[in-house]
Amino acid sequence: MPDELDVLERHPKTSEPGELMRPHNMTCFGCGPESPHGLHLEMYAGEGFSVDAKMPVQQWMEGGPGVIHGGILSSAFDDVMGMTPRLIGPAAVTAHLQVDFLQPIPVGKTLHLHAEILGKQRRKIYVEGVAHLGDPDRPVARANGLFVQIDVRAHFADHVENSAKAAEYLGGKPQL
Template sequence: MRSEFVVPTDLDTATRHPRAAAPGEPVGEHNPVCYGCGSRAPHGLNLRTIAGDGLTVWADMAVTPWMEGGPGVIHGGILSTAFDEVMGAIPKLLGANAVTVHLEIDYGKPVSVGSTVRLHAELLGVQRRKIFTKAVAHLGDPNDSLAIAHAVFVTIKGREHFSDYVENSRAADEYRPHFTP
């Protein structure tokens, strides 16, 4: 697999936030009703992302029949969501709130329904507000990848960024107190 993703050469040094999840601990959901990680998303992936060493994370995803795209294989959009979710946990290790601004995936091999995919993500670097990440999906051997993804996240001020949308959330009653002046 080959990617056209280019990481800038003038990256800033990044360090793990002192209150970030320790290696082996769950990073935690960012929204209880999130399609990717939310524990209260009845039709979601419910991914549980685990902090790794340094600035890495990983998650396992059982590929179940409802995820089928082509006959017997996962829908590429489901895998895309899983990549976005796992790489989106990297900013949390930095103590940052961030949103995806660029996501690209190189699909290499079909992912069979019934398999369990491991997604491993790492920080490539930061540049001002941009956070560059990479992730690999595999079935146990990271050197035998099924797909590789790259993403850029940009840090935000959560209250400002989401304030116009809180009322649309299924968790609006929980969020409303945090968004009122």
């Protein structure tokens, strides 16, 4: 992380601490309630520049026998950490994500995820994530990520027509 960081300010229109945050989009794999095969994470704004979520580790998430698949855990971190930029302003996308798997995470348990912005420099946002099974002092995984703020319309312009919600995003225009 760079030495010189921007001063962080909570965006005036963001969720208040303890409030449910709206999904990235309704069909987002991580937080979209309309994603047919998604994680359906409900994320809550935390104090300062943090976001929290809980995720039941279900049987369909199994990787090794009786434990979560590492890709599912990585997806959950990506989504929770990717929600933190909304606390300070414009949307951001993942540029880099690193996950450290500290302990096996059993199917049938509830995973608690916490993400916090460590700093920002221009468009780059540095975020840390931690996961535990109910005891914050005993993490089962950690993650670090770099997110880059974007102009949403420009960033997704060439791909929005592929979305399940293309008509909504394109203002009711029919798909080509």
